[in-house]
Amino acid sequence: MTQASRAERAPLPLRGLAILVAVVFATPVAYVLWRVITLDGDFGDVINESMGPLWRTTQLAVIVSIATGAVGTGLAWLLVRTDVPFARVLRLLAPLPLVFPSFVGAAAFIAGMGPDGAIRSVMSVVGYSVPTRFRGLGASCFVLTAFTYPYVYLPVAARLAGLPPSIEESARLLGDRPSRFFFRIVLPAIRSSVLGGMLIALLYSLSEFGAVQLLGFDTLTRVIYATRLLDRAQSFAAATLLLILAIIAVTIERRMRGSLRHSAPSSMRRNAPVTLGRWRIPALFAVVAVLMVSLVTPIASLGQWAWRGIGRSSSPASALGDQLSNLRGPLWSTTWLGVIAAVVAVLVVLPAALLAARFRSRLAPPVTSAIVGGFAVPGLVIALSLAFWALNVPYFDRFYQTTPLLIAAYVIHFGAQAMRSTEVAVATVPRHVRESARLLGASPARRARTVELPLMRPGLVAGGGLVLLSTIKELPATLLLAPIGLQTLTTRVWGAFEGGLLAEAGLASIVLVIASGTLTWLLVLRRADHLG
Amino acid sequence: MSTPVRYFALATLVITTALVGCGDDSDAGTGGGVVTIYSGRTQNLVEPILDRFAEETGISVEVRYGDSSDLALLIDEEGDRSPADVFLSQSPGSVGFLDQQGLLGTLPGDVLDLVAPGFHAADGGWVGFSGRKRVLAFNPEFTDESTLPSSVLDLVEPQWKGRIGVAPSNASFQDFVTAMRFKLGDDATRQWLQGIADNDAFTFANNAAVVAAIDRGEVELGLVNHYYVYQALAQDPDFAAINHDFAVDDIGSLVIVTGASILKSTDNNAEAVELIRFLLQNEAQRYFSDQTFEYPLAAGVEPAAILPEIELGGSADIELDQLGGDLQSTREMIRDAGLEG
Numbered sequence: 001m002t003q004a005s006r007a008e009r010a011p012l013p014l015r016g017l018a019i020l021v022a023v024v025f026a027t028p029v030a031y032v033l034w035r036v037i038t039l040d041g042d043f044g045d046v047i048n049e050s051m052g053p054l055w056r057t058t059q060l061a062v063i064v065s066i067a068t069g070a071v072g073t074g075l076a077w078l079l080v081r082t083d084v085p086f087a088r089v090l091r092l093l094a095p096l097p098l099v100f101p102s103f104v105g106a107a108a109f110i111a112g113m114g115p116d117g118a119i120r121s122v123m124s125v126v127g128y129s130v131p132t133r134f135r136g137l138g139a140s141c142f143v144l145t146a147f148t149y150p151y152v153y154l155p156v157a158a159r160l161a162g163l164p165p166s167i168e169e170s171a172r173l174l175g176d177r178p179s180r181f182f183f184r185i186v187l188p189a190i191r192s193s194v195l196g197g198m199l200i201a202l203l204y205s206l207s208e209f210g211a212v213q214l215l216g217f218d219t220l221t222r223v224i225y226a227t228r229l230l231d232r233a234q235s236f237a238a239a240t241l242l243l244i245l246a247i248i249a250v251t252i253e254r255r256m257r258g259s260l261r262h263s264a265p266s267s268m269r270r271n272a273p274v275t276l277g278r279w280r281i282p283a284l285f286a287v288v289a290v291l292m293v294s295l296v297t298p299i300a301s302l303g304q305w306a307w308r309g310i311g312r313s314s315s316p317a318s319a320l321g322d323q324l325s326n327l328r329g330p331l332w333s334t335t336w337l338g339v340i341a342a343v344v345a346v347l348v349v350l351p352a353a354l355l356a357a358r359f360r361s362r363l364a365p366p367v368t369s370a371i372v373g374g375f376a377v378p379g380l381v382i383a384l385s386l387a388f389w390a391l392n393v394p395y396f397d398r399f400y401q402t403t404p405l406l407i408a409a410y411v412i413h414f415g416a417q418a419m420r421s422t423e424v425a426v427a428t429v430p431r432h433v434r435e436s437a438r439l440l441g442a443s444p445a446r447r448a449r450t451v452e453l454p455l456m457r458p459g460l461v462a463g464g465g466l467v468l469l470s471t472i473k474e475l476p477a478t479l480l481l482a483p484i485g486l487q488t489l490t491t492r493v494w495g496a497f498e499g500g501l502l503a504e505a506g507l508a509s510i511v512l513v514i515a516s517g518t519l520t521w522l523l524v525l526r527r528a529d530h531l532g
Numbered sequence: 533m534s535t536p537v538r539y540f541a542l543a544t545l546v547i548t549t550a551l552v553g554c555g556d557d558s559d560a561g562t563g564g565g566v567v568t569i570y571s572g573r574t575q576n577l578v579e580p581i582l583d584r585f586a587e588e589t590g591i592s593v594e595v596r597y598g599d600s601s602d603l604a605l606l607i608d609e610e611g612d613r614s615p616a617d618v619f620l621s622q623s624p625g626s627v628g629f630l631d632q633q634g635l636l637g638t639l640p641g642d643v644l645d646l647v648a649p650g651f652h653a654a655d656g657g658w659v660g661f662s663g664r665k666r667v668l669a670f671n672p673e674f675t676d677e678s679t680l681p682s683s684v685l686d687l688v689e690p691q692w693k694g695r696i697g698v699a700p701s702n703a704s705f706q707d708f709v710t711a712m713r714f715k716l717g718d719d720a721t722r723q724w725l726q727g728i729a730d731n732d733a734f735t736f737a738n739n740a741a742v743v744a745a746i747d748r749g750e751v752e753l754g755l756v757n758h759y760y761v762y763q764a765l766a767q768d769p770d771f772a773a774i775n776h777d778f779a780v781d782d783i784g785s786l787v788i789v790t791g792a793s794i795l796k797s798t799d800n801n802a803e804a805v806e807l808i809r810f811l812l813q814n815e816a817q818r819y820f821s822d823q824t825f826e827y828p829l830a831a832g833v834e835p836a837a838i839l840p841e842i843e844l845g846g847s848a849d850i851e852l853d854q855l856g857g858d859l860q861s862t863r864e865m866i867r868d869a870g871l872e873g
Contacts, residue, residue, distance in 0.1 A: 111744070213701075213737045226701050229601045229629045230863055309767050380602060387609045401615065479598040480606050484568065484615070495597060499574035500740055500763040 010359035018351040018363060022370040025412055028377045029370075031385035032239045039233040046237035050223055054241060057206060057219040060140055061245070065202035067145040071290060072152025072201075073194050077182060080160040082274045084283045090291070091157070092521055095465065097294035098150040099516040101473040101490050103210030104497065104509050105147050108301035110134055110214060118300035135216040143211050146294035148204050151466065152197030154524075155421040158462035159193040160186070162428060162455075195257045196420025200466075202249050203375040203416065206242055210475075220245075221378055228380070239381055246376030250369050299513060302506040309503020323504060327492065327511050334472055334488040334515065337403075339523065341410035342468035345418045346460050348411055350426075353419065357427035368419060375416035379476035382413045386481060402483055409477040414470045418463030425459025465524035472516055489515065565591045567803040570607060570616040572600025572626060573790060581819045585810045591803045600626040600703070607795065608633055617798040618807055620790070621658075623703040627791035631657035637796040640805060646812040647829045651789050660789025661811045662820040663827035664757040666708050667775040668784070671746050675753065680776045684755070684784025688727025696733045697742045697751040700871040704739065704757050704788055710862045711786050718865070725869035735871060740764075746773040757788070762825035762838065777840050789829060 010018075047054075078084045079091050100108070112119035113134045120130045163186075170185075187194075209221040220242050227235040276283055310319045352371055356364035374382070386409050390400040399405045429452050437447045453460075473490050482488075489512040496504035571578055575597050586593045596603070596616070604626040607614050614635075621627045630636050636657040644652045644659055651660035668680060668687075681687065687696055699705050713721045734751050736742045742754035743761055754773075764771045778784035792811055794804045810816055817828035821836045828835060835841070 110741075117748075214741065216735060216737070222701070226863065228605060229625065380605075383602075384605060384609055387606060391610060391613055397613070476602065479596070480602060484594045484596050491597070495575045498599075499576040500760065501576055501767065503767060504576075 010355055010361045010363070014351055014354060014359075015361065015363055018355050018367045021348055021351055022367040024408075025370040025374050025415060027389050028382050028385040028412065029243060029373060031388050032236055032243065032377070032381060035232070035236040036240055039236060042233070043237055046234050046241070049234070050220060050238055050241060053218055053220045053223050053238075054245075056137065056217065057221075057242075058245065059137060060144070060212070060217065060219060061202045061205040061249070063137075063141045064144045064148065064205040065198045067141065068149040068152045068201040069194055069198040071145060071149040072197055073156050073187075073190070075149065075287060075290060076153050076157035076160055077186060078283050078287055080157045081186070082276050082283065084276060084280060084287060086284070090287055092517065092525060093291055093295060094157075094287075095150040095154050095469065095520055095524070096513060096517055097147050097291075097298075098466070098469045099473055099513055100147055100298055100509070101210065101475060101493060101512075102144075102147060102208055103214060103475075104302070104493055104505065105298050106143050106211035106214040107497070108298040108305075108509075109143055109146075111305070112297055112301040118304055119297055137217060140212050140215045140217040143215060144201075144205055144208060146290075147211075148201045149290070149294070150469070151200040151204065151417065152194060154462045154466055155193045155197050155424070155459070156190055158421060158458040159190045159424060159428075161458050163189055192257045193420065193424055195253050196424070199249060199253045199372070200375065200417055200420070203246055203372070206245055206249075206376050207378045209378060209380075224378060224381070239377070242376055242378075243373065246373050247369070249376075250372050254365065299510065302509045305502040305506030306510060307503075307506075309501070310507070320507075323507050324511070327489065327508055330487045330489045330492050330508075331511060331515055333486055334490070334512075335519065337406070337410070337488065338468045338471040338519065341407050341414070341471040342418075342464040342523075344407060345411045345415045345467040346422060346464045349415050349419045349422050349463075353422040353426045357423045368423075371419050372416040374412045375414065377413070379413060379474060380480075382409055383477040383480040386412070386477070401481055403486075406478065406481045406483075409481050410467070410471045410474060413474070413477065414467045417466035417470060418460075421459045421463030421466070422456075425456035425463070428459070429455045461524050465520060468519060468523065469516055472512065472519075565803065567591055567593055567617050567800050567807050568615050569593060569595045569618045569620060569807070570603045571595050571597050571620045572603050572622040573620050577824050578620065580823070581811070581816045582807075584815065584819075585807055588810070589806060591806065593807075601629075604629050607635060611635070612797040614795055614797050616795055617800045617804040619793050619795060620661075621793070622790055623707055623788060624658075624660075624791055625703050625707060627653070627658040627793045630793065630795075631655065635796055637794045637798065637801065639794060639808065643805065643809050643812065646809070646831065648831070651829050653791075658791040658793035659808065659812070660829050661792050661808075661816075662790050662824070663787040663829050664704070664759055664790075665777075665827065666704070666784055666786045666788070667756060667758045667777055669743050669746050669754045669756050669761055669773050670752060670776055671749060671772045672774060673772055674749060677776055680753075682779045683782045684778050685724060685782075687753075687755075688724060688731060690731070692731050692753070694732045695752040696728065696731060697736055697745055697754040698728065698733050698871065699736045699738050699742055699756070700866050701735075702738050705755065706862050706866065707788050708755075708783075708786050709866060712783050713862065713865075715783050718861075722865055722869070725865055725871060729869045729871050733871065743773045747771055755784075758839070759825040766825075775840075787827065790826075 075094055079087050079094060084090070097105075109119070111117050113130050123130050207221060208219075209225060212219050213222060213225075220238050223238040224235050224242070227238070310316050310323065349371055352364070352367045355361045356368055377385075386405060387400070390396045390405055433451060433455070434447070437451045442450070472488075474488075475490050475494055478488055478491055479494075482491075489508055493505050493508045493512065496502075496508060569582070575595075579595070582593050582595060585591070598606075600622040603619065604621070607616060607619060607630060610616075619627065619630065619636075627636070631653060638656040639652070639659055641656070644656055647660055651663070652658065666684075668684070670677065670680065681689075686692075709721060709725065712724065716724075734745075736745060736754075739754075739756040739760050742751070742756050743764060745751045746754050747764070758775055761771070761773050761775055764773070792808045794801065794808065798804055812830045814830075814833060817830045817833040820826045821828045821833065821839070825836060825839065827839065
């Protein structure tokens with residue numbers, strides 16, 4: 001059997017499809033390089049000027065990545081594999097912090113630190129005086145970790161949900177304490193999901209702009225933005241530095257995670273949870289503390305903004321009603337854009353995932369790198385590059401500023417988030433299960449429907465879920481590429497925020513969170529068997 | 533063919549069909565009374581008056597809202613195929629950029645003549661349609677106004693150490709520094725920036741963040757545009773930050789304009805000109821004054837009563853369209869002084 005699998009080559013159509021996907025995902029990178037060449041930037045100059053931002057960006061990305069790895073994995077294990085109380089509700093809330101657009105999340109945090117802010121009020125009850133100045137590396141790491149740990153949480157929870165209960169049972173029979181068998185047995189089994197999530201969090205930190213700008217932390221994206229009109233050569237050269245960092249990160253991660261082909265297989269059996277015993281309540285506190293910081297705190301600030309504006313108007317009820325009915329259109333477009341982008345993203349990365357996980361193809365590393373690299377390019381650059389390609393490639397100009405192009409932008413930007421979960425999902429369908437189904441004479445379509453898809457579902461759904469939540473909050477590409485007049489909840493939040501209408505920004509953000517929660521529950525958690 | 537491959541072939545087919553199906557409703561009206569606007573001014577600030585224009589003229593209006601600089605970059609990518617007819621910018625920088633790239637058409641002389649000569653581009657590429665004045669925001673709870681200086685140049689004095697907030701990456705701050713360079717020269721400007729940096733000025737992402745920090749007492753004083761405190765006050769009656777005005781002829785009282793321009797590539801020039809003329813007529817100018825607390829620029833329209841009087845043209849010895857030109861050196865000066873980041 002092993003011999004046969006070594007010899008197995010990926011079928012030609014699959015390889016062709018994967019190459020096509022890689023080419024599409026590489027278009028923003030090609031655009032950046034094209035601009036660097038045509039604008040004739042001086043790299044020596046840029047590197048000289050960007051040493052500070054480069055170093056700060058690296059620090060930020062590494063710290064956030066490690067912190068999200070710890071928080072996301074810990075949360076996922078507690079909520080999926082143990083008997084921590086209220087796990088069902090907490091599982092619904094845990095992925096949601098991802099949905100705050102970073103500029104709003106950071107602003108809500110900063111406002112919460114102010115004299116009458118929600119964070120300050122709560123902390124003063126327990127006798128702690130919050131520092132007024134919340135800026136710099138520490139603050140940026142804190143905020144980014146709070147909002148991006150779901151990049152680790154969702155795929156790891158999906159992976160844990162698919163692991164057979166036997167691995168913990170046997171450890172328990174041998175008398176290991178929970179903490180010990182977590183590190184000895186569980187962690188090795190989920191390593192590729194954890195590392196994949198950490199990589200996504202790292203790439204997100206590289207290309208993040210809104211939050212670090214508000215928190216006064218000077219990174220490479222600040223250079224890209226500050227020079228984008230005045231010195232475009234430098235702007236694109238800084239974007240190239242970002243891409244180089246991303247390639248280094250992707251390469252390191254690939255080395256660390258080893259081969260996917262030895263992933264422990266998925267099982268369809270429902271797990272007996274690990275009993276925490278006297279650790280049950282402390283574990284609950286830990287989970288709640290994370291959610292307090294990353295979900296409750298920003299919502300409290302946003303609620304305060306909304307209330308200040310609406311509560312003070314002459315008739316709060318009708319003011320609220322007016323505002324909410326204005327949000328109906330954006331709510332609808334946000335929903336369908338997010339769902340379509342998520343489905344398309346999973347479908348598009350599947351060929352690459354099959355290549356990487358099922359065939360020993362030399363194509364797999366470059367193809368997956370192209371897909372993953374798209375996430376390190378700032379959204380503004382993705383938008384400009386798609387405008388460039390759509391207008392300059394014959395025939396494609398008819399798609400300019402239409403929904404399909406916008407969806408393409410989302411998929412290229414966020415496909416990376418579906419990549420690892422999909423790879424893991426494909427890798428964990430046990431080979432013997434596929435073989436037996438074939439020997440029993442099931443047709444390929446029937447095998448896919450009745451055997452492969454059910455086993456892959458938690459992983460596919462988790463990957464799609466990440467893309468969904470990211471699409472919902474996407475801003476720069478939506479502003480530039482959406483059909484004219486189309487508004488999403490995030491563009492509304494941004495418009496209100498920029499225009500100084502904090503009340504409307506607060507209310508629209510809360511609607512955004514509720515909508516994301518509902519969608520996550522309906523489309524992700526309920527469908528990922530053990531996750532909900 | 534193995535299963536997944538077949539699955540993919542099917543999915544690709546479906547997606548391609550969907551793409552082709554969706555792609556063909558993209559032809560915008562060709563001259564039939566539509567004007568397409570890329571607006572760097574936010575929706576809440578400009579939509580009501582654009583709706584009034586549509587009502588008044590029967591010309592329908594399509595608007596893409598976004599950040600002024602991002603939209604300018606998009607128009608530059610689009611080149612002569614831009615769907616936009618009109619570009620409304622938050623500051624002279626973005627229209628100045630497009631003017632330099634040769635993407636703007638020339639506005640008719642009678643439209644330019646609606647504002648004072650200092651408030652439109654010399655080459656007729658864009659016209660200012662509302663003005664914002666630079667001020668020093670402060671919180672009277674913590675600072676006595678009588679102690680505040682009458683010139684922005686005095687902020688480098690040692691008594692202001694650790695008390696000033698600025699937004700150095702903000703376009704308005706950069707415009708202000710560029711204006712200072714034209715009026716006082718590069719050396720004096722460099723010295724002033726260095727003085728502000730040596731005074732341990734706090735840096736913020738934007739003007740709104742500066743006034744919010746002043747309201748909270750996080751920082752005492754802030755160099756910002758005048759209307760942020762009015763907007764904040766309109767939503768929150770308890771908002772504590774207010775404006776201190778420098779002397780009328782001080783560079784610290786510079787007026788920065790928002791710019792309206794028509795793209796060279798437009799097919800709807802007549803409608804576009806009509807829109808810009810509308811923005812400079814009494815109703816729209818009153819709207820900007822009374823609703824968004826900006827200074828009207830068209831001759832004969834008085835600013836709202838709550839706004840302190842300014843001498844429009846007090847800073848007219850600075851060519852405002854030069855603000856778009858040499859921003860690069862301005863940015864370098866700001867950075868060299870150590871103010872960014």
